[in-house]
Amino acid sequence: MTYTDQMISFQQIGSHLAYGDLYKIEIDGVVGCAAIEYVQKRRLLTKELLIPTDKMGKAVETIAKEMEASRYHIRTPAFWDGLPGSYTQAFGMIKWYDLGLHSKYFAQQDAYLGLGFD
Numbered sequence: 047m048t049y050t051d052q053m054i055s056f057q058q059i060g061s062h063l064a065y066g067d068l069y070k071i072e073i074d075g076v077v078g079c080a081a082i083e084y085v086q087k088r089r090l091l092t093k094e095l096l097i098p099t100d101k102m103g104k105a106v107e108t109i110a111k112e113m114e115a116s117r118y119h120i121r122t123p124a125f126w127d128g129l130p131g132s133y134t135q136a137f138g139m140i141k142w143y144d145l146g147l148h149s150k151y152f153a154q155q156d157a158y159l160g161l162g163f164d
Contacts, residue, residue: 057081061093071108073101080105082113090115099126 058068066083078097085091090113097105106120106129122128 066091071095071097071105073097073104073108076101078105080109082109084115085119088116090118092118092120095120095122099123102126103129 054068061067061081061083064083064085066081069080069082071078071080076098078095078101080095081093083091083093090109092109095102095105095109102122106118109120110118120132
């Protein structure tokens, strides 16, 4: 998916209001990105962490090392199982009324709508 510079700027302004920003994350030569904000003084919300799933664990470690917090909430694409000891919680859902469209979507799932636009 492609976002315009205007859309990215819109999200960045929202992140700045919550003492956060948009971040580039590089793990083992693979580049990803994250929209990160503080939801309370010591609680960090990664609204989106977009990097291949095999790099997610190291990306979460990097965020924790670089941005101190007492609690971390990490939103990731639904197809990642999470870290050992973590829990998953549905954040958004799609209810399929047309099973043909459902099958078509999952057969061609090559994009994920990222960035936690407010």
